[in-house]
Amino acid sequence: MKPAAICFFDLDGTLLTSDSVVAPSSVQALQALRAKNIMPIIATGRTLCEIEHVLEATKMTSVIAMNGQYVMYDGKEVYTNPIDVAEIKALHEGAQSQCVEMAFYTEEKIRATAQNEIMEKHYRYLGEASPEIDAELYLKEPIYMLLLLLEQGDDFFPERYPYFQFVRNTPFSNDVVPKGGSKARGIAKLLEVMGFEDVPTYAFGDGMNDLEMFEAVDYAVAMDNAVPSLKEKAAFITANNNEDGIAKGLRLCGLLE
Secondary structure, three states, rough: OOEEEEEEOOOHHEEOOOOEEOOOHHHHHHHHHOOOOOEEEOOOOOOHOHHHHHHHOOOOEEEEOOOEEEEEEEEEEEOOOOHHHHHHHHHHHHHHHHHOEEEEOOOOOOOOOOHHHHHHHHHHOOEEEEEEEEOHHHHHHOOOEEEOOOOOOOHHHHOOOEEEEOOOOOOOOOEEEEOOOOOOHHHHHHHHHHHOOOEEEEEEOOOHHHHHHHHHOOEEEEEOOHHHHHOOOOOOOOOOOOHHHHHHHHHHHHOOO
C-alpha cells in the first residue's frame, strides 16, 4: 500500500538523544505516524548492524543506510550501490601512505584495516566497540561505505581520489562514498523503485550530511541543535534532540495533532 506521506529521520543528534537512545515521546510519535499510514524511515550514515537497537526500539523496518548506498523498504532491499574494488584499493594505498587507517562497511558488518588511538576514539564517540580487523574485506564482499580515521589531513584525499566524496562526520573520521552518493540519492532511488514520486516527503536532521537530504524532500525540519547552514534550508525548526524535538516537529508539520 502506498503511504500517505514519508518521513526520513537522521539518527545522531536527531532521532537519538545525546545518550544515543530514542526518546519515549519519539517512539510514541512514530507509532502514531504508522497509524495514519505515514511511513517513518531512518536516513543515516550508519550501517544496519550499528542500528539494531534503534530498529528494535522503534519497530521501524525501512532504512536509507550508509549515506544512501544501501536502501531497505519494509524489510526488503530495494537499492544498493557497492563501491568499485579498484577504487577502494587505490584509496587504501593512499591512506596507508599517510598512516591513516580505514573501516569498511557492508550491510551486515564493519571491519578495520588496523587498530589505533583514533579508531578507538571514533567508535567510543559513537558509543560502539571498535570493529574487528580485516584489511582485505573489500576483496571478498561488496562494500558500500568507507571511513577514513583521521583528526586532520583531510585535504590530502579529495584531489587525488576525485571519484569519491569525503564528508567529515565526526571529529575523528570522514565518511567516504562514491561521487554523487548521498542520503538524497538513496531517497530518490527509493521513491523511484517503489513508485512513490507523488508521495509527500519530510526530513528531520541536524548535520552537514543532511543538507542534500533537505533539498530532496518537500518539507525539511531542522533540530534546534542543528548546524546553522542546515537551519537556513529548513521549512521548520523544532526543539533539540533532548527535548522531544521529533514529536514537536511532527506537530509543526501538521502530521500529528
